[in-house]
Amino acid sequence: MNRRVRIAAVLGLAALAAGCAEDAPQDMFQPAGPNAQSIYDLSVPVFIIAGVIGVIVMVFIAIIVVKFRDRGQAIPDQVHGKPTLEIILTIIPALILIGVAIPTVGTIMALNDTSDTECVINVTGQQWWWEIDYPTQEGCGAGIDEPIVTSGQMVIPIGTPVLVRGTSRDVIHSWWIPRLNGKRDMVPGRVHTNRIEADEPGIYAGQCTEFCGLSHANMRMEVIALTPEDFEAWKLNQIKPYESPEADTLAAAGEQTYISQCARCHQVNGLEDADGAPIVSRPDLSVYSGAAPNLTHLMTRNTFAGAAFNLLSPECRPRVWDAPPDTVGEEYLKGVTPDCLNSVELREWLRNAPAKKPMYADPTKLEATDGLVRGMPNLALSEDQIDELVAYLLERQ
Amino acid sequence: MFTTGSKFLIGAAVLATISAIAYGVTQDGVMGTVGLGSAAVALWFLAGVNLFTRDNNYWADEIDSIEAAPAAVRAPANSVWPFAFAFGAAVLAVGLVTYQAVFVIGIVLLLASGAEWTAEAWAQRASADAEHNAEVRDRIANPLEFPLAAAIGVGVVVYAFSRVMLYLSKTNTVIAFAILGSIIIALAFFFAYRPRVPSKAAAVVIGVGALGLIAGGAAAGLSGERDIHPHETTSGLNEEGVDICTSPEEFEADEKASQSVGATAAVAATITLNSDGELTYDLNGPSATGSQGITLPRSNPNNIVFQNRSGEARRLSVSLGTIVEEGTEEEVPYLMCTALVDDGGAQNITVNVALPSITSPDGYSFFVPGVESAQLNLIVP
Numbered sequence: 001m002n003r004r005v006r007i008a009a010v011l012g013l014a015a016l017a018a019g020c021a022e023d024a025p026q027d028m029f030q031p032a033g034p035n036a037q038s039i040y041d042l043s044v045p046v047f048i049i050a051g052v053i054g055v056i057v058m059v060f061i062a063i064i065v066v067k068f069r070d071r072g073q074a075i076p077d078q079v080h081g082k083p084t085l086e087i088i089l090t091i092i093p094a095l096i097l098i099g100v101a102i103p104t105v106g107t108i109m110a111l112n113d114t115s116d117t118e119c120v121i122n123v124t125g126q127q128w129w130w131e132i133d134y135p136t137q138e139g140c141g142a143g144i145d146e147p148i149v150t151s152g153q154m155v156i157p158i159g160t161p162v163l164v165r166g167t168s169r170d171v172i173h174s175w176w177i178p179r180l181n182g183k184r185d186m187v188p189g190r191v192h193t194n195r196i197e198a199d200e201p202g203i204y205a206g207q208c209t210e211f212c213g214l215s216h217a218n219m220r221m222e223v224i225a226l227t228p229e230d231f232e233a234w235k236l237n238q239i240k241p242y243e244s245p246e247a248d249t250l251a252a253a254g255e256q257t258y259i260s261q262c263a264r265c266h267q268v269n270g271l272e273d274a275d276g277a278p279i280v281s282r283p284d285l286s287v288y289s290g291a292a293p294n295l296t297h298l299m300t301r302n303t304f305a306g307a308a309f310n311l312l313s314p315e316c317r318p319r320v321w322d323a324p325p326d327t328v329g330e331e332y333l334k335g336v337t338p339d340c341l342n343s344v345e346l347r348e349w350l351r352n353a354p355a356k357k358p359m360y361a362d363p364t365k366l367e368a369t370d371g372l373v374r375g376m377p378n379l380a381l382s383e384d385q386i387d388e389l390v391a392y393l394l395e396r397q
Numbered sequence: 398m399f400t401t402g403s404k405f406l407i408g409a410a411v412l413a414t415i416s417a418i419a420y421g422v423t424q425d426g427v428m429g430t431v432g433l434g435s436a437a438v439a440l441w442f443l444a445g446v447n448l449f450t451r452d453n454n455y456w457a458d459e460i461d462s463i464e465a466a467p468a469a470v471r472a473p474a475n476s477v478w479p480f481a482f483a484f485g486a487a488v489l490a491v492g493l494v495t496y497q498a499v500f501v502i503g504i505v506l507l508l509a510s511g512a513e514w515t516a517e518a519w520a521q522r523a524s525a526d527a528e529h530n531a532e533v534r535d536r537i538a539n540p541l542e543f544p545l546a547a548a549i550g551v552g553v554v555v556y557a558f559s560r561v562m563l564y565l566s567k568t569n570t571v572i573a574f575a576i577l578g579s580i581i582i583a584l585a586f587f588f589a590y591r592p593r594v595p596s597k598a599a600a601v602v603i604g605v606g607a608l609g610l611i612a613g614g615a616a617a618g619l620s621g622e623r624d625i626h627p628h629e630t631t632s633g634l635n636e637e638g639v640d641i642c643t644s645p646e647e648f649e650a651d652e653k654a655s656q657s658v659g660a661t662a663a664v665a666a667t668i669t670l671n672s673d674g675e676l677t678y679d680l681n682g683p684s685a686t687g688s689q690g691i692t693l694p695r696s697n698p699n700n701i702v703f704q705n706r707s708g709e710a711r712r713l714s715v716s717l718g719t720i721v722e723e724g725t726e727e728e729v730p731y732l733m734c735t736a737l738v739d740d741g742g743a744q745n746i747t748v749n750v751a752l753p754s755i756t757s758p759d760g761y762s763f764f765v766p767g768v769e770s771a772q773l774n775l776i777v778p
Contacts, residue, residue: 133692
């Protein structure tokens with residue numbers, strides 16, 4: 001075996017071994033629900049069939065290339081037409097394709113069926129984050145009596161077929177949680193559905209899979225699957241009334257800073273002005289997509305800015321993300337506590353968001369969008385304002 | 398002496414140079430100047446090469462031949478294209494100071510006659526045989542000329558027909574074109590049954606018809622279009638202050654409303670008025686019904702299909718709080734509605750709400766004018 005062949009063999013084995021990575025949260029070959037399982041059950045035999053055929057073809061090519069290589073011999077007699085061989089070589093691939101097509105079409109149709117779903121969750125993509133809202137309904141466990149709006153992390157009860165109804169506010173995005181189902185494009189003006197279901201509690205990662213602009217790679221999302229009891233606890237927490245920070249605290253100052261700097265685009269449900277009127281954000285006046293993440297319960301999710309950054313510190317993150325199924329719900333519901341806050345990245349974000357995540361957020365260069373920003377602009381906050389905001393946001397539990 | 402090809406290339410190079418300078422001085426941006434400047438450099442280079450090789454009639458190292466060669470070997474035949482080219486340039490210049498359409502015609506004339514002139518001049522250099530040269534020219538030009546001429550012909554016919562149709566009233570259009578169609582069929586039968594009629598007669602008939610059509614189209618086009626009454630819409634009437642969204646009565650905007658459902662693949666919800674006078678809804682999911690009402694995302698166009706199964710014509714309206722009216726600056730009810738939908742029919746309404754429903758003291762709601770029991774809360778979080 002010469003040196004080149006040995007190098008090629010080592011590289012090939014290395015590539016093969018890369019498929020065995022354990023820390024692969026977006027691995028469709030580790031299905032965690034019946035929808036992803038049906039895709040897995042289809043993909044594996046199709047992959048084997050295709051692989052076997054590929055190997056056979058390549059072996060034949062290698063034999064022919066070696067055996068009939070040019071040695072200066074005379075060109076053999078040229079013949080035309082071998083009807084029997086041609087018919088056989090047409091029928092065999094056709095039969096293989098039919099054999100693959102029948103289960104493929106069946107799986108696609110089964111995945112598109114939404115008649116047995118028990119929970120409806122709306123997902124809306126925009127540059128570069130996902131909004132997730134729960135319409136009022138009798139499904140989703142004990143039902144949703146008040147709409148819930150969150151972002152980045154979708155919380156679902158395990159063992160419940162969930163109907164994701166997706167659309168977009170600006171460009172085409174694509175929703176894909178590989179361990180729960182295949183991908184689905186989210187198109188402005190259209191509603192596309194995607195059913196997901198998780199067998200056991202856990203955090204299932206995904207990211208936008210349709211190129212959507214500058215920060216496409218930073219548009220991530222997670223599905224958090226909880227037991228029905230934990231899901232109920234999460235839901236009750238999401239609809240609990242707003243509590244103002246205690247007077248004369250840093251968080252109370254942060255509330256005022258929030259109102260003056262953030263409430264133009266971000267909504268905190270229950271926040272009122274001095275006259276008792278609800279403070280309602282108007283992102284449609286500043287943001288191209290017309291939306292910005294709802295921050296009412298920011299610290300109940302553990303990522304921010306399109307799930308691109310961790311709200312949990314590096315020390316605390318494994319406590320939740322690496323938790324076994326029987327404790328992940330409990331750990332997740334603890335939210336982000338002051339001792340676990342990833343204040344470094346949150347401060348960096350508040351200091352200059354476009355420097356942390358590329359966005360078309362420069363107000364001086366927005367002729368194409370009539371002055372509307374894509375993403376969060378640099379608000380030029382002072383360090384004191386950042387301290388106040390961090391204290392205020394920490395109470396958004 | 399300058400050769401024929403060199404004259405052309407030098408002229409083009411001068412034109413490109415002047416254009417580059419003019420563009421650079423008068424227009425913003427550098428790309429146009431760069432493009433024209435590049436063209437000028439390339440053309441000057443080609444002109445130099447062409448001049449040196451004497452249009453490639455002689456080898457460059459045949460010094461004696463080059464120095465002794467005449468500028469042109471044969472005078473070109475008479476041609477209409479230089480005249481057409483000059484006419485196009487004149488039309489273009491007139492168009493610059495009059496109308497854009499004249500300018501466009503000038504450009505088309507200039508390009509077309511320039512292309513024809515170039516093809517003809519090129520073909521005339523093919524050989525000393527004028528007949529052969531004409532064949533060469535046709536072989537090159539006809540594959541372009543025939544489809545273009547056909548496209549222009551069809552375009553003229555369609556445009557002339559459309560002008561006549563838009564000038565005449567609906568009824569007169571039907572009558573006029575029924576008569577015209579009958580005449581064309583009669584003539585076709587006549588020529589089919591009388592094969593001995595000279596082909597010139599058919600050509601004359603077609604020519605007269607074409608001229609008549611162009612003349613009719615031009616006359617109709619100059620006379621303008623008939624008055625076309627715009628069909629009212631519910632949103633248009635709403636903006637005019639007509640209380641269509643609270644009325645069960647029929648308006649002009651309600652005509653043929655049941656035929657206007659579209660975009661069913663992008664439906665956010667289907668709302669049905671049943672025979673009991675109640676509004677029910679389906680969010681495209683089996684368990685999406687609830688006692689609180691229908692929830693729609695904020696700042697997103699939501700397509701709602703309204704199905705009327707009540708037994709009589711009804712419309713679906715949605716109350717979205719109040720809005721400040723432009724001009725009067727007064728707060729007025731913010732309403733949207735479908736047209737009047739016949740029993741069994743359906744219509745689409747797109748609801749895009751920027752503000753959450755908590756901003757309205759009474760919230761948002763769907764309702765059906767004339768049916769008090771038909772109420773459905775709309776929640777926008």
